[in-house]
Amino acid sequence: MATKGKHIDRTKQVIVIRDLHKSFGTNHVLRGIDLDIYQGENVVVLGRSGTGKSVLIKIIAGLLKPDKGSVNVLGNNVAAISYRELEQLRLRIGFSFQSSALYDSMTVRENLEFPLLRNSKHLSAKQVNQAVEEALEAVGLSQTINQWPAELSGGQRKRIGIARTLIMQPAIMLYDEPTAGLDPITSMEINDLINEVQQRYNTSSIIITHDLTCAKTTGDRVAVLLDGRFVQEGTFEDVFNSGDERLKSFYDYNFIT
Amino acid sequence: MDDASMKLKQKQPRRYVISRKLDAFFFDVYAFGQFIARFFRNLFLPPYEFKEIIRQCYMIGVKSLPLITLTGFITGIVFTKQSRPSLSEFGATSWLPSLVAIAIIRALAPLVTGLITAGKVGSNIGAELGSMKVTEQIDAMEVSATNPFKFLVVTRVIATTCMVPLLMLYMAVVALLGAFVNVHSNEQTSFISFIENGFHSIIFLDIFSSVLKSIVFGFTIGIVSCYQGYTTTQGTQGVGRAANTSVVLAMFLIFIEEIIIVQITNWFRVT
Numbered sequence: 001m002a003t004k005g006k007h008i009d010r011t012k013q014v015i016v017i018r019d020l021h022k023s024f025g026t027n028h029v030l031r032g033i034d035l036d037i038y039q040g041e042n043v044v045v046l047g048r049s050g051t052g053k054s055v056l057i058k059i060i061a062g063l064l065k066p067d068k069g070s071v072n073v074l075g076n077n078v079a080a081i082s083y084r085e086l087e088q089l090r091l092r093i094g095f096s097f098q099s100s101a102l103y104d105s106m107t108v109r110e111n112l113e114f115p116l117l118r119n120s121k122h123l124s125a126k127q128v129n130q131a132v133e134e135a136l137e138a139v140g141l142s143q144t145i146n147q148w149p150a151e152l153s154g155g156q157r158k159r160i161g162i163a164r165t166l167i168m169q170p171a172i173m174l175y176d177e178p179t180a181g182l183d184p185i186t187s188m189e190i191n192d193l194i195n196e197v198q199q200r201y202n203t204s205s206i207i208i209t210h211d212l213t214c215a216k217t218t219g220d221r222v223a224v225l226l227d228g229r230f231v232q233e234g235t236f237e238d239v240f241n242s243g244d245e246r247l248k249s250f251y252d253y254n255f256i257t
Numbered sequence: 258m259d260d261a262s263m264k265l266k267q268k269q270p271r272r273y274v275i276s277r278k279l280d281a282f283f284f285d286v287y288a289f290g291q292f293i294a295r296f297f298r299n300l301f302l303p304p305y306e307f308k309e310i311i312r313q314c315y316m317i318g319v320k321s322l323p324l325i326t327l328t329g330f331i332t333g334i335v336f337t338k339q340s341r342p343s344l345s346e347f348g349a350t351s352w353l354p355s356l357v358a359i360a361i362i363r364a365l366a367p368l369v370t371g372l373i374t375a376g377k378v379g380s381n382i383g384a385e386l387g388s389m390k391v392t393e394q395i396d397a398m399e400v401s402a403t404n405p406f407k408f409l410v411v412t413r414v415i416a417t418t419c420m421v422p423l424l425m426l427y428m429a430v431v432a433l434l435g436a437f438v439n440v441h442s443n444e445q446t447s448f449i450s451f452i453e454n455g456f457h458s459i460i461f462l463d464i465f466s467s468v469l470k471s472i473v474f475g476f477t478i479g480i481v482s483c484y485q486g487y488t489t490t491q492g493t494q495g496v497g498r499a500a501n502t503s504v505v506l507a508m509f510l511i512f513i514e515e516i517i518i519v520q521i522t523n524w525f526r527v528t
Contacts, residue, residue, distance in 0.1 A: 061400050087402040101397035104388070115401040161397075168401075 007202060008220060009039035014172055014204045015060060020069035022055055023250050029055050031228030033069070037172075042198050042205045044236075046212070048248070054098070057174040060206070061095050062086045074171060091119055094165030094203070098177040100157035102149035102164070109145050112136065112164050112226030119168065135163040138200070139193060155186035162193060166201070173197060173205040179214045186201040191217040212240075212251065292484045296414060299407050306412050313416035317378050319426060328373055329428035332365055333357070333435025341443070350444060351454070357436040358455035359463070366429035367467045368515055371474035374421055375507040379482040382413055383503030386486025387496035410487060414479035421475030422468050429467070442475070466522040473518065474511050481507045 015037035022030040029052035037043050047053050058064045059071055062078050071078045076089050102111050112132045123131070126253040132243065136142045150159060158178060164171065178194060179187035191214050195201055198218075207218055216236045217220055224232040224239060226246060232239045240251050260506060273280045306332045323507050337357050389395050398405040446454075482503035489495040 058396075063396055063399060069437075087404075090400050090402045093400065095397070096399040097393045101393040102397050103394055104392075105385075105395070115403070118401070118403050130462055164397075164401075 001017070005010060005100075007040045012039040013037065014039055014074055015062075015206070016070075016072040017056075018070045020059065020071060022052065022059060022064065023067055029228055030059075030066075033225075033228075033230060035223065035230065037204050037206060039204055040195070040198070040202050042218050042220045043206045044209060044215040045221045045225055046210060046215055046222055046239075048210065052228060053187060053225055054176050056225070057095070057206055057208055060172075061090065061093055061174060072119035078134060091168055092171045094162075094168065094170035094173045096158070096162050096165055096173065096175045096178060098180055100105045100149075100154075100161040102157055102160055104149055106149075107145075108136070108141075108147050108149070108152075108160055111149070111160065112167050114167050116163065121189065131167055135167040136160075136178070138166060138196075139163040153186075155182050155189065158190055159193065162197065166197065169201060171203060173203045175205060175207045175209075177209055177211075179211045184213075187211065187214065188217070190214075194218045210250070212236075269387075287448055288488070289484055292488075293480060295406065296411060296480060299411050300395050300403070300415075302407070302517065304407070309408060309412040310415050313412050314408075317374075317413075317416045318420035318423060321374060321377055321420075322427070324373060324377060325428050326431050328369060329366070329431035329437040332333045332369055332428075332438045333361065333432035336365065336432075337359060337436040337439040353440055353444070354436070356445065357440075358433060359458055361429055361432045361436065362459055362467055363463050364519075366432060366468040367425050367474065368511070370421060370425040370428045370471060371478070371511045371515075372508055374417070374424065374475070375478050375511060376504055378417060379478045379503040379507045381485045382417075382479070383483035383498035385497055386410075386483060387489035387499035388493075390487060390489045391492050391496060401497045404489075404490055410483040413483055414476060417479030418472055418475040420476065424473035425467060425471040462522060462525060466518060470515065470518050473514050477510045477511035477514065478507045482512065508512045 003159055013036050013086070015035065016031055017035040020030050021028070032246040033056065035043075036125065045053050045056065055064060059066050060073055060078065066079055073089060074092055076085065078086070081089065102108075103114065106114065108130055113128055116128055116131055120128075132145070133142065136145060139162055141156060141159050141163070143155060144152060144160065149160070152160065161179075162173075162175075173194075177196060178190050181195045182190065194205065194207065194214075195218055198205060205218075209215055219236055221234065222232075222236050222239045224247060231246065232242060232244055234242075240247060275283075307439045313340050337353065340356055340360075341350060341353060344353055344356065386395075389409070395405045395409070398408060433455065436455075437446075437448060440451055441448075450488040485503040485506070491498075
């Protein structure tokens, strides 16, 4: 796979989040989040289950509305734009779901064709076929093209889910627990794939995880979400050398010290 | 709101307008009303998803044909067989084709088709959309810049609304065929004679009201099962509940609608 190499443009912000709040009933999940993501940067959001990590990326993708604060994605205020503008913005955002979310009633080929046929109607059948084959090749699963999602392993499903988002060549990738439920070897393959996607397509990514190996391997920057706020931010080494007691058990569990 | 005030709010007893169950019932009715309004808002907005509508018509209509054929044929035979003793007591077995035709076209065909479709198609739609919801496939569709409501809900409701009347007409034909088989084997009535006698008492209003009923039943099956599936919560348990509630609620509403439409058409019949 040809790679361009990492190029993070610190002058160009692709996501700007300010004072973001979100509640579900009496459960105040996000309590004033501020976050900037730069062009070509992989940012890992770490945190315990139920701290609102997935809620954060669902707000970025416009699947949930924030209660307060602003979320600016590629120059668009997600909460303020029309549904049609949001649809156009979503074409530039790739979302890899925790459950992969492949369409059960479609083959791998049909899953990959789905966003392309609906949003790039000018493409010929040959061009669509070529795009599908390229996306599958990028995730190393060309042989699964005619299989059904139920016939794939968990790791393969994750990869196909990523391929389905890559086919639209997004500027931003949002990964929700990309290594959850996978064995260590498959997890490393997914981590490598995340880095390859960043280098090949120069995407900016938010990776939601509580897997520290994933965080260390893929993250240019790590932000730790606790009690609805970011309590630490920096490189992996900066965060875990800070001596913050709240992160100790996290580190100990992942690296069995 | 700070932590202390949040805890205080959680400790306060929750107040209900009427009672917990009644409040929840009226909230559900309101949410269902909003869902129907959303359907009509989306119905006339592009894109129109013709390809998916045709696919759903095939899935709902063509795939239901074997069950409808079997049910219709048996209904025709059994109804004729059960009606004969009562008519023969008065020496009126010659009225059998007319009685059977009226019963099938006015009542049995729309009602049985509605109930069979609610069971087969309603549970299928409820379970399919429910599992798509809990496995985030609907969210995935939304982030692929596809309106999942239009693609999944509008197409299915259009398909059920169009296909149930066609299935009803088909069932009426098959049930009449079943009735003819029984009449022919007992009274040696010819097919021409059976049809002439059968349709002697049928008027346009009978067929119109049956088609109208089937359109309403089809819409009900589609919208109820899509609502149950699309709003599923609580994982796989919720999927099972969505499939079950789709069938039960659709059948209940079909009976209510049957009573109302029969009442309305009878007013026209009398006048």
